[in-house]
């Protein structure tokens with residue numbers, strides 16, 4: 032019986048970003064994901080708008096997917112293709128930005144900048160939302176609560192990383208975010224062959240179950256088209 036959980040944030044496409052450098056790494060990652068017996072996983076290679084184009088990103092991702100296919104099977108968890116898009120001013124004007132959504136959906140995983148956010152960054156998120164896409168904000172547990180409140184005021188969906196929930200030392204924010212109802216997804220943010228056990232532990236965390244994350248994640252993926260072999 033699969034664990035009713037979807038990993039919404041995972042770097043497993045070989046050669047598509049620094050999270051998975053080749054097929055060998057992917058095979059080890061996929062073994063861990065299969066062993067976790069979860070219902071689905073969204074592959075989200077990094078997309079950096081200043082150093083890439085949507086066309087070249089999609090080409091690189093497609094080449095990586097071809098390397099993945101021989102190792103997938105009908106019994107594998109459902110695999111969805113997306114991106115983790117770094118927010119910058121005017122991101123909403125990036126040509127073909129909608130093609131970075133999880134395939135079949137209008138849901139786009141957005142990562143806020145590493146440095147202090149500007150009003151222009153937040154305006155980009157608002158504009159992307161207003162043009163009909165559904166922003167899902169990556170790993171909000173990484174940011175201070177006052178900044179996350181700014182995102183919450185935009186009414187966007189949020190994703191929490193498993194590491195923040197699986198920690199022995201409970202950090203307050205992720206639990207507050209879950210209680211507030213704004214979190215719709217959890218993710219492993221898997222890079223390389225670091226352990227996958229934390230994702231499974233987070234998926235079975237009572238706070239995640241109480242917040243009904245699985246149901247919210249399924250809604251985000253209701254029109255999604257998983258990869259077919």
Ligand SMILES: [Fe+2]
Pocket residue numbers: 040041042115220
């Ligand atoms: Fe990531």
